[in-house]
Amino acid sequence: MGLATFGVPVLLYQWRTALLRTAAIDTRAPGADLLQRYVWSVAVGTAVTISLGWAQLAVKEWLYIRHNRSRLHRALLDSLARAPMPEHWRVGSHRVLSVVSFSERGVFLGPHSFIEDSAMQFAAVAFTAYSTFLISRWALAVLAVLGFVMVRTMRHSSSVLREIQQQKVAEMQKRDQLMHAIFSGALTVRAFRVYGHMEARIWQLGATIAGIERLASTLLSVRSLCVSALQEVLGHLLVGAVALRFGQGPSMGVAGVQMYHDLLIRALPMLQYVAVVAGEAENHLLALQEFCDVASLPLEGPHDASLLLIPGSWAPAGDIVFSACCLRYAHGQSRALDSVSFAVRPGERIGIVGRTGSGKSSLVNALLRIVELESGAVVLDGTDVSTVGVGELRRQISVVPQTEALLAGSLRSNLDPFGEHSDVELWAVARDAGLDALGLDAVVENCGCNLSAGERQLIAVCRALLQRRRILVLDEATARVDEATAARVRALIRGWTDGCTVLTIAHGLDAVHDSDRILVMDDGRVAEFDSPAALVAQRGAYFRLLGAAAGRAGA
Numbered sequence: 001m002g003l004a005t006f007g008v009p010v011l012l013y014q015w016r017t018a019l020l021r022t023a024a025i026d027t028r029a030p031g032a033d034l035l036q037r038y039v040w041s042v043a044v045g046t047a048v049t050i051s052l053g054w055a056q057l058a059v060k061e062w063l064y065i066r067h068n069r070s071r072l073h074r075a076l077l078d079s080l081a082r083a084p085m086p087e088h089w090r091v092g093s094h095r096v097l098s099v100v101s102f103s104e105r106g107v108f109l110g111p112h113s114f115i116e117d118s119a120m121q122f123a124a125v126a127f128t129a130y131s132t133f134l135i136s137r138w139a140l141a142v143l144a145v146l147g148f149v150m151v152r153t154m155r156h157s158s159s160v161l162r163e164i165q166q167q168k169v170a171e172m173q174k175r176d177q178l179m180h181a182i183f184s185g186a187l188t189v190r191a192f193r194v195y196g197h198m199e200a201r202i203w204q205l206g207a208t209i210a211g212i213e214r215l216a217s218t219l220l221s222v223r224s225l226c227v228s229a230l231q232e233v234l235g236h237l238l239v240g241a242v243a244l245r246f247g248q249g250p251s252m253g254v255a256g257v258q259m260y261h262d263l264l265i266r267a268l269p270m271l272q273y274v275a276v277v278a279g280e281a282e283n284h285l286l287a288l289q290e291f292c293d294v295a296s297l298p299l300e301g302p303h304d305a306s307l308l309l310i311p312g313s314w315a316p317a318g319d320i321v322f323s324a325c326c327l328r329y330a331h332g333q334s335r336a337l338d339s340v341s342f343a344v345r346p347g348e349r350i351g352i353v354g355r356t357g358s359g360k361s362s363l364v365n366a367l368l369r370i371v372e373l374e375s376g377a378v379v380l381d382g383t384d385v386s387t388v389g390v391g392e393l394r395r396q397i398s399v400v401p402q403t404e405a406l407l408a409g410s411l412r413s414n415l416d417p418f419g420e421h422s423d424v425e426l427w428a429v430a431r432d433a434g435l436d437a438l439g440l441d442a443v444v445e446n447c448g449c450n451l452s453a454g455e456r457q458l459i460a461v462c463r464a465l466l467q468r469r470r471i472l473v474l475d476e477a478t479a480r481v482d483e484a485t486a487a488r489v490r491a492l493i494r495g496w497t498d499g500c501t502v503l504t505i506a507h508g509l510d511a512v513h514d515s516d517r518i519l520v521m522d523d524g525r526v527a528e529f530d531s532p533a534a535l536v537a538q539r540g541a542y543f544r545l546l547g548a549a550a551g552r553a554g555a
C-alpha cells in the first residue's frame with residue numbers, strides 16, 4: 001500500500017515528463033505554464049484518488065465485514081426473535097426473507113462498494129473539473145451543465161429501471177406462489193383437474209416476466225446510447241473550447257489540444273460512473289432503510305427480568321383470573337376480547353367453545369402475552385402476568401396450537417427437542433397415544449409431511465404432556481383425529497395432567513363435554529360460564545350449540 005501511495009506520484013511525474021517531451025511542448029512558450037499546471041493537477045488528483053482507494057480498502061475489511069456485518073445480523077435476529085407476534089404478522093415472512101437474503105448480497109456489500117466507487121469517481125470528476133477550469137472557464141461551464149444533464153438522466157432511468165425490477169420481482173413471487181400451491185396442493189389440483197389451467201397461468205406469468213426483462217434491456221440500451229451521444233457532444237464541445245483557448249500558441253497548440261482530448265476521453269466516462277454509483281447508492285440506501293425497519297422492530301416485554309420475582313422462583317399452581325380484559329389486534333379494528341372476566345381454579349378442566357371468530361384463541365394470546373392487552377389484567381396465582389418476564393410466564397404453560405410445528409428429525413427429537421426426558425418416559429407417552437408402533441427412531445420429515453394429520457397432532461399433544469407444566473392449553477388438539485382416537489387422546493390427557501389446569505378450546509363439543517366447566521365465547525365476550533349440566537339446564541348459548549351439533553350429526 002505504501003509503495004503504491006508513494007510510487008504512483010513518482011510514476012506520474014515520469015509520465016508527465018514523457019508526455020511533455022512526446023508532445024514536443026516548449027516549456028518556455030506562452031501557455032505552457034498553464035498546461036504544466038493542468039498535467040500536475042491530473043497527477044495529484046490521480047495520486048489522491050488511488051490513496052483514497054487504498055485507505056478505504058484497508059478500513060473496509062474491519063469496518064464492514066468483521067464489525068458491521070455481524071453486528072447488523074445480530075440486530076436483525078434479535079429484532080425478529082424478540083418482536084411481538086403482531087409485528088411478525090405485520091412484517092410478513094416474504095419481507096423478512098427478502099431482507100435476510102438482501103443482507104447477504106447487498107446491504108453489507110453495498111455501502112462499502114459505494115464508498116469505494118464514490119471516493120474514486122468523485123475525486124476523478126473533481127480533478128477533471130479543476131483541470132478544465134485551468135484551461136477554460138467556458139469549458140467548465142459546459143462540462144457542468146452537460147454533466148448535470150447526464151447524471152439526472154442516469155438517475156431518472158435508474159429509478160424507472162428499479163420500478164421495472166420491482167414489478168418483475170412481484171410477478172416472480174406470484175409465479176413462485178403458484179408453483180408452491182401446485183406442489184403442496186397436488187392432490188386438490190389433480191382431483192379438480194385444474195393442472196392445465198394452472199400451467200397456462202404459469203406460462204402467462206413467465207411471458208409477462210420475459211416482457212418486463214425485454215423492456216428493461218431496451219431501456220438499458222437506449223440509456224447507454226443516449227449517454228454515449230451526450231459524452232461525444234461533451235467531448236467535442238470541450239475540445240473545441242480548448243482549441244479556441246490554445247489556438248494561438250504556435251509551438252504547442254495542436255499537441256496540447258491532442259493531449260487534453262486524450263485525457264478527456266478517459267475522464268468523461270467517470271461522469272457516467274458517478275451517475276451509476278449514485279443510483280446504486282440510492283438502491284442500497286433504500287434496502288438499508290428496509291433492513292433497519294425490520295432490524296428495529298419494537299421489542300416485546302423483558303424475557304426474564306421480572307421486577308417482583310427471583311428468576312426461576314415463580315411456579316404458579318394454575319389459578320387463572322381474567323379481569324375486564326380488552327384486546328385488539330390492530331388500531332381501527334374491533335376488539336377481539338371485550339371486557340372478558342372469569343376465574344379458573346387450580347386443577348380445573350375448562351372447555352372453551354364458541355363460534356368461529358368469537359375470541360377463543362385470543363384468550364390464549366392474552367394469557368401468553370402473545371398480544372398485549374389494551375386494558376384489564378390476566379392474573380396467575382395472584383401475580384399480574386404483565387409484571388413477569390414473558391419467558392418466565394411462557395415456561396409455566398404448555399400449549400398445543402391449532403397448527404403443530406414438527407421439525408425434520410426423529411419421533412424422539414420431536415417429542416423431546418431438548419433431550420430432557422428418559423426413553424422410559426418417551427415410550428410411556430408414545431404408547432398411551434398409540435404412537436409406539438412408529439418407534440422412537442421413526443423418521444419425521446420437515447413439518448411431519450410423511451405423517452398423517454392425526455399423527456402430527458398426537459405428537460404435539462405428547463410433547464406438551466411431557467413438559468408436565470401446571471397449565472395446559474389445547475387449541476383444537478383433536479380436531480383432525482377420528483372419534484376413537486380423540487377419546488384415547490382425552491384419556492391420555494386426563495392420565496398425564498392430574499392436578500393441572502387444562503383449558504381446551506374446541507369446536508367439537510365432544511372434546512369438552514367432560515370438562516368441569518364450559519366457557520362460551522360470543523363476539524369477544526363471555527356469554528356463559530358454568531358446568532355442562534348447569535348450562536344445559538339454562539338452555540342458553542351452550543344448549544343451542546349442542547342442538548346445532550346434534551342437528552349436524554343427524555343430517
Ligand SMILES: Nc1ncnc2c1ncn2[C@@H]1O[C@H](COP(=O)(O)OP(=O)(O)OP(=O)(O)O)[C@@H](O)[C@H]1O
Pocket residue numbers: 089329330335336354355356357358359360361362363
Ligand atoms: N392475527 C390477527 N390479526 C388481526 N385480527 C385477528 C388476528 N387473529 C384473530 N383476529 C380477529 O380476532 C377475532 C377473534 O379471533 P380468534 O382467533 O380469537 O377467534 P376464535 O374463536 O379462536 O376462532 P376459530 O374458532 O376460528 O379459531 C376475529 O374477529 C379475528 O378476525
